[in-house]
Amino acid sequence: MNAHDASAMARLRADFPILTQRVYGRDLVYLDSAASAQKPRSVIEAMRATMETQYANVHRGLHWMSERATDAYEATRDDVARLLNAPDRAEIVFTRNSTEAINLVAHSYGRGVLRPGQAVLISEMEHHSNIVPWQMLRDAHGVGLRVAPVTDAGELDLAAFEALLADGRVGLVAITHMSNVLGTVTPAERLVRIAHAHGAKVLLDGSQAIVHRRVDVQALDVDFYAFTGHKLYGPTGIGVLWGRRALLDTMPPFLGGGDMISSVTFERSSWAQVPHKFEAGTPAIIEAAGLSAAIRYVEAIGYDAIGAHEARLTDHALARLAAIEGVDIVGHAQDRGGVVSFTLANAHAHDVATLLDRQGIAVRAGHHCAEPLMRRFGLDSTARASFGLYTTEAEIDALAAGLERVREFFA
Amino acid sequence: MSESFETLRDLYQDVILDHGRHPRHAGRLAAFDAAAKGDNPMCGDRIQLWLKYAPDGRVENTGFEARGCAISVASADLMAEVVAGASVEEVRALFSAFRDMAKHGADARGTSEPNAALAERLERLRPLAGVHEFPSRVKCATLPWHALIAAIEGTQETSSE
Ligand SMILES: Cc1ncc(COP(=O)(O)O)c(C=O)c1O
Numbered sequence: 147m148n149a150h151d152a153s154a155m156a157r158l159r160a161d162f163p164i165l166t167q168r169v170y171g172r173d174l175v176y177l178d179s180a181a182s183a184q185k186p187r188s189v190i191e192a193m194r195a196t197m198e199t200q201y202a203n204v205h206r207g208l209h210w211m212s213e214r215a216t217d218a219y220e221a222t223r224d225d226v227a228r229l230l231n232a233p234d235r236a237e238i239v240f241t242r243n244s245t246e247a248i249n250l251v252a253h254s255y256g257r258g259v260l261r262p263g264q265a266v267l268i269s270e271m272e273h274h275s276n277i278v279p280w281q282m283l284r285d286a287h288g289v290g291l292r293v294a295p296v297t298d299a300g301e302l303d304l305a306a307f308e309a310l311l312a313d314g315r316v317g318l319v320a321i322t323h324m325s326n327v328l329g330t331v332t333p334a335e336r337l338v339r340i341a342h343a344h345g346a347k348v349l350l351d352g353s354q355a356i357v358h359r360r361v362d363v364q365a366l367d368v369d370f371y372a373f374t375g376h377k378l379y380g381p382t383g384i385g386v387l388w389g390r391r392a393l394l395d396t397m398p399p400f401l402g403g404g405d406m407i408s409s410v411t412f413e414r415s416s417w418a419q420v421p422h423k424f425e426a427g428t429p430a431i432i433e434a435a436g437l438s439a440a441i442r443y444v445e446a447i448g449y450d451a452i453g454a455h456e457a458r459l460t461d462h463a464l465a466r467l468a469a470i471e472g473v474d475i476v477g478h479a480q481d482r483g484g485v486v487s488f489t490l491a492n493a494h495a496h497d498v499a500t501l502l503d504r505q506g507i508a509v510r511a512g513h514h515c516a517e518p519l520m521r522r523f524g525l526d527s528t529a530r531a532s533f534g535l536y537t538t539e540a541e542i543d544a545l546a547a548g549l550e551r552v553r554e555f556f557a
Numbered sequence: 558m559s560e561s562f563e564t565l566r567d568l569y570q571d572v573i574l575d576h577g578r579h580p581r582h583a584g585r586l587a588a589f590d591a592a593a594k595g596d597n598p599m600c601g602d603r604i605q606l607w608l609k610y611a612p613d614g615r616v617e618n619t620g621f622e623a624r625g626c627a628i629s630v631a632s633a634d635l636m637a638e639v640v641a642g643a644s645v646e647e648v649r650a651l652f653s654a655f656r657d658m659a660k661h662g663a664d665a666r667g668t669s670e671p672n673a674a675l676a677e678r679l680e681r682l683r684p685l686a687g688v689h690e691f692p693s694r695v696k697c698a699t700l701p702w703h704a705l706i707a708a709i710e711g712t713q714e715t716s717s718e
Binding site: 172492496500501505506511512517551555 | 561565568569574578599601602603625626627628694
């Protein structure tokens with residue numbers, strides 16, 4: 147994928163049917179992929195084909211159709227294991243989304259393994275989904291919550307991070323692999339090394355990172371990794387928790403119900419093996435087919451090409467936006483992905499978003515589910531443009547031109 | 558400039574841009590009888606509001622501090638303007654009529670039929686009627702009113718629906 151090769155880009159964009167939609171009579175300029183990415187035809191097709199040709203409940207039927215559906219569902223587990231370079235396919239737990247994956251760890255590892263008096267360490271740049279579960283754990287179970295600060299540039303303050311681990315009471319570090327607001331990619335390998343040296347396990351929230359970077363859980367040496375399907379060009383309703391087998395085996399279940407037991411009497415139940423222990427109830431069977439197709443789509447393009455394209459776009463966006471009078475970019479990390487937050491003087495982010503919307507340009511505005519981070523930077527809200535593998539430089543130029551008009555409007 | 562961009566003038570009329578930028582009623586009142594906060598958790602708009610009654614029970618003065626978009630600040634300021642001198646019942650009736658206007662436009666017939674005195678106050682809120690074309694922004698316009706009603710009822714905390 148080479149952005150300078152217009153016909154290659156046109157072919158790639160043709161994979162995404164929605165990109166031909168027009169809004170307010172203009173071509174859609176979709177710069178909100180960090181909230182949710184658009185879907186290639188192969189994902190849509192895989193879900194349709196599942197429903198039309200091999201749909202039944204999984205792990206239950208003895209009949210042909212259920213066996214086919216089970217095979218397909220379990221094959222997605224292999225796809226995810228390959229994507230993450232997980233050593234064991236049984237370490238892949240399907241959840242509804244990242245939020246549920248993090249809540250699973252907060253519940254099963256937090257209550258089942260951590261002890262009152264220990265602490266969880268997060269950072270100032272977490273999404274609410276990696277803050278609130280730990281507050282709930284703190285309030286219910288007496289596990290402390292510590293917060294590592296970020297610098298003015300929007301990078302994790304590594305010295306402060308390490309200092310917060312020094313007393314050895316932190317049992318788990320739960321931290322983003324890439325900020326959905328600042329675009330910052332955190333130095334995951336280093337964080338893991340530091341945390342392990344102080345006896346803490348590490349959960350990475352990979353919701354944003356996995357869209358832009360190859361993730362190798364063995365190279366990272368991390369303990370848990372969470373991501374969500376819908377940001378990775380897959381469907382909503384399916385996410386993933388990867389965890390080390392040795393940890394997952396010791397953790398109690400999260401939800402109780404069908405599929406997660408080995409036997410049930412009214413006196414007691416015993417749990418199924420991982421990953422089924424953590425997959426109570428009928429799973430997202432159709433969505434799993436979509437996720438499989440999404441992973442294959444990303445693999446076919448390749449993270450090298452995706453990363454290079456997005457790095458070019460991000461550089462272009464930073465240069466174009468910084469040249470607009472009154473625009474302030476929030477977050478200047480050295481290592482960053484395709485997410486750019488900004489403010490415009492004299493205009494609130496919601497007004498900016500509304501004015502861009504009427505020019506056919508979709509951006510997000512608000513606190514981006516990261517209120518503490520907004521407060522850290524003394525802001526209530528920002529506007530945010532975020533890029534996917536289908537985003538073009540022309541779309542970023544449209545954003546810059548649109549912002550000039552917004553600026554004039556409020557001048 | 559495209560037609561859809563021009564419809565933005567319906568929303569961002571000069572009155573609104575002006576009140577949004579230079580609100581006349583911004584600031585905490587030195588003396589007040591009631592106060593409330595309003596919060597729009599979806600987008601992070603916040604308003605804090607103070608209310609002073611006259612001896613006859615009518616609204617004497619309203620002051621506010623808002624952190625939000627041009628629409629919410631302008632709406633708070635225009636609200637403070639039109640409720641001055643109104644009775645509590647009139648404030649409620651105004652809110653109901655204003656909400657209809659924000660949701661359905663100035664010419665929509667709401668459930669409440671304002672009397673002449675109210676109609677005149679309501680007329681001054683008309684620049685905000687354009688918000689009905691922007692469904693995701695209606696809450697911005699109604700948030701200050703929710704805070705005002707909360708102050709009157711003594712609930713102190715509210716969020717726009
Ligand atoms: C960094 C980060 N973490 C977690 C989430 C939550 O994802 P989901 O809503 O799919 O659970 C998001 C996206 O909203 C995110 O950007």
